Amino acid sequence: MKTAEIKRRYLAHFEANGHAVVPSAPLPAISDPNLLFVNAGMVQFVPYFLGQQTPPYRRAVSVQKCIRTPDIDEVGKTSRHGTFFQMNGNFSFGDYFKDGAIPLAWDLVTKPVDQGGFGLDPERIWPTVYLDDDEAFQIWRSVGVPAERIVRRGKADNFWSMGIPGPCGPCSELFYDRGPEYGREGGPAVDEDRYMEFWNLVFMQFERGPGTGKEDYPILGELPAKNIDTGMGLERIASIMQGVDNLYEIDEVRPILDRAAELTGKRYGARSGHVASESHPDDIRLRVIADHVRTALMLIGDGVTPSNEGRGYVLRRIMRRAIRAVRLLGYQDRALPELLPVARDCMSPSYPELAAEFGRISQYAYAEEDAFLATLRAGTTILDTAIAETKSSGQAAISGDKAFQLHDTYGFPIDLTLEIAAEQGLQVDAEGFRRLMADQRSRAKADAQARKTGHTDVSAYRSVLDGGGPVEFTGYTELNRESRVRALLAGGAEVGAAVEGDTVELVLDTTPFYAEGGGQQPDQGLITVGGGQLEVFDVQQPVPGLIVHRAKVVRGEVRAGETGYAEIDVSRRRAISRSHTATHLVHQTMRNFLGESATQAGSLNAPGRLRFDFNTPTGVAPSVLHDVEQQVNEVLLADLEVHAFITTQEEARRIGAMALFGEKYGERVRVVEVGDYARELCGGTHVARSAQLGLVKILSEASVGSGVRRIEALVGMDAFGFLAREHLLVSRLAELFRVPGDQVADRVEQTVTQLRDAEKELEKLRAQLVLGGAAALAAQAKDVRGVAYVGTEAPEGAAGNDVRTLAQEIRGRIDPARPAVVAVAARSGGKASLVVAVNPAARGRGLTAKDLVKAAFSGRGGGSDDLAQGGGLPAAEAPNLLLTVEKAIAEA
DSSP, rough: HHHHHHHHHHHHHHTTOOOOEEEOOSSOTOOOOOSOOSSTGGGHHHHHHHHHSSOOOEEEEEEEEEEEOOOGGGGGGGSSSSSSEEEEHHHSSOOOOOOHHHHHHHHHSSSGGTTTTTOOGGGGEEEEEEOOOOHHHHHHHHHOGGGGGGGEEEEHHHHHEEESSEEEEEEEEEEEEGGGGGGGGSSSTOOOTTEEEEEEEEEEEEEEEOOSSGGGEEEEEEEEEEEEEEEHHHHHHHHHHOOOSSSGGSTTTTHHHHHHHHHTOOOTTTTTSSSOOOOOOHHHHHHHHHHHHHHHHHHHOOOOOOOOOOOHHHHHHHHHHHHHHHHHOOOOOOOHHHHHHHHHHHHHTTTTHHTTTTTHHHHHHHHHHOOOHHHHHHHHHHHHHHHHHHHHHTTTTTTTTHHHHHHHHHOOHHHHHHHHHHHOOOEOOOHHHHHHHHHHHHHHHHHHHHHHHOOOOOOHHHHHHHOOOOOEETTOOOOOEEEEEEEEEETTTEEEEEETTTTEEEEEEEEOOSSBBBBBOOOOEEETTTTEEEEEEEEEETTTTTEHHHHHHEEEEEEETTTTEEOOOOOHHHHHHHHHHHHHHHHHHHHHHHOOOOOEEEEEEEEEEEEEEESSOOOOHHHHHHHHHHHHHHHHHTTOOOEEEEEHHHHHTTTTTOOOOOOTSSEEEEEEEEEETEEEHHHHHHHHOOGOOOEEEEEEEEEETTTTEEEEEEEHHHHHHHHHHHHHHHHHHHHHHTSOGGGGGHHHHHHHHHHHHHHHHHHHHHHHHTTTTTTHHHTEEETTTTTEEEEOOOTTTTOHHHHHHHHHHHHHSOOOOOOOEEEEEEEETEEEEEEEEEEEHHHHOOOOHHHHHHHHHOOOOOEEEEEEEEEEGGGHHHHHHHHHHHHHHHOO
């Protein structure tokens, strides 16, 4: 019976018995700050169990998607544990209790298939009950289970609580006897491999009070309203009903595993009579791949995207472990495009939304794999060198600064460094790594604060603010004005005067200078005080209400308390204002085309250009960008009035102003409107009418993070200048290719295609050159203690695939009855690599490719018994690698 059908029957059974069918909650545990992911069927019902909310139903049933992450590193080492699983659950909130839950469970699992049940043999089901739970024992007897198959067990096995004060109670679990081939007779207390648990019925009849520890919470007494919480492992019941050995062989997982085995040329369970091994490395990695690919599909389907923190980091780690496992098994190309569609086909019968949204899901997944493969290419070589240096120096751990360099410079995740190092028998100075990470974060925070404070003690700013109150900004309506110099600061303290050449911070009572904020760059300009003049290069607001001008005295002397004249750089201000208004228009237009989810995630408004970051799960098609650009420029042609006004948050919401409402804004907010086209909360400066922007030209659109895209655009004369340069470029290309301007793109594309075809032909010729001597090399094989040995170097710069092919080609030309080992060294990019191929006759002599490579690389390298490879040593070491392999054969 397919897993989706088991799920359907489960829901139908309880719905027919008065239960409300409740959809699975999303995997991210949004409502529980203590959980990253939903890890049990009861999670979405906890407020009802704790009495915090009144349930809208007395009985409920669900099939909940779950993820448990504490043991990610253990996934695959057994055939019964995984990261993602599904929990069937039925729940009663003060309605039925043991006398209802037990018969409902027994009826479903033993009812014949043609009557809607699971059709399990009742003679093979063993219930367990808590030691003194006579009530549950007698109910099991009443449904027909003989006393000898009802097992009483202690608190560790059959008493449940949340580990905090609150509801708790005895459990009754159901086990299925898989038969004598799986273990000893005697029931679940004797052998839980033979007797597999598949359902747990929790009877919440007691209340625990506060105590000193989980085991010390005292039982306060029985609850007046008793609740039922049951959990049936969908994967486990599926393995029983499908007659397979383990969770990795059910219909929702085995196709992924089989595809991974096909890609890597492995065979699941091939070394133990086609029964998967709990310890063989190939079987363990294949299980990791199947579990993690399915988990990634479900997480991205529920809105999680790869990132460096929280849920996104867990997803990233799961995906990268799967990708690396595929590569360790010998498959070097992109794996997720081959595996993720298989996972989709496995899971979409139960979750149709996975098929409907696969475009979005796959885009995130494939982009993450591409990014990780680039990281691997850069980082693995560095890590290999670090491992070799650590071993050669006799140390047991890779230094924390090396691990930090891998993470900080190459983006190589620390968990992967730990994992690869462990495979090589080394540790990592994780404490040193964490210390360096903490130092970096502290510096980053300090630098961010310095941008606002200029390294000045904030208390100095607060003193100035307390002494004169907030600085009034008048720049919305004027570009210059007289104002008193309230304070001068230098070196973190107030000073009375500054002279030519000094760099100071200046505070005015009122100012037309805009302080950087809301994505808008600060104003620049001049401030004249008495006989002195300052050139303002930055304006910040280090503490709310205080505007600080950073300036250099370019003439004379400036004193605090004097009256000055402030005038901003008008051209710069107008260019920035055009960019800011253009950003509002791009924001609104993107929402028009992509929907309201395309919300602003950041912006930069600089003279003549803008950068706009927005949230979206997918890239924006070029045709959409063209339409966005055209609509924005149509708004410019309409010459709409740009109007700003102050209102309440409530009124701003009512009129549809865009913003992230909340603590970021006060009760009174400033709204900027561009006609009836765009309306947004904003404290920045803007043009008076949309036509003043002149032109908006979108340059690019690209990803800047998980689910965040960036648009770069030019505004005004910068946009006109860009188009003029583009016109000159197209004209020059048209002249070179001797075609009209509108045919330049086609001619360039044609030329690029021809060049690529030529490169492919060259690659074929190089491959033929590499393989051309295979027959002669095979004929010249050296006899090393009865083993035909060929050790040779590939031509300089030969591609990795060609080197592997050459090794296999030479091996194939040696008499298969004769033990043979072929070692091919290669030099590329200043590094030496080695590929070793071994035939079955040599493996029968105890020689394996993997061991020979490790002998050449001091324990490093990877692959299978018949084909393995290693690399990372200086190119000059290539001949020595071949000699080392020959020596290892001679000593075997």
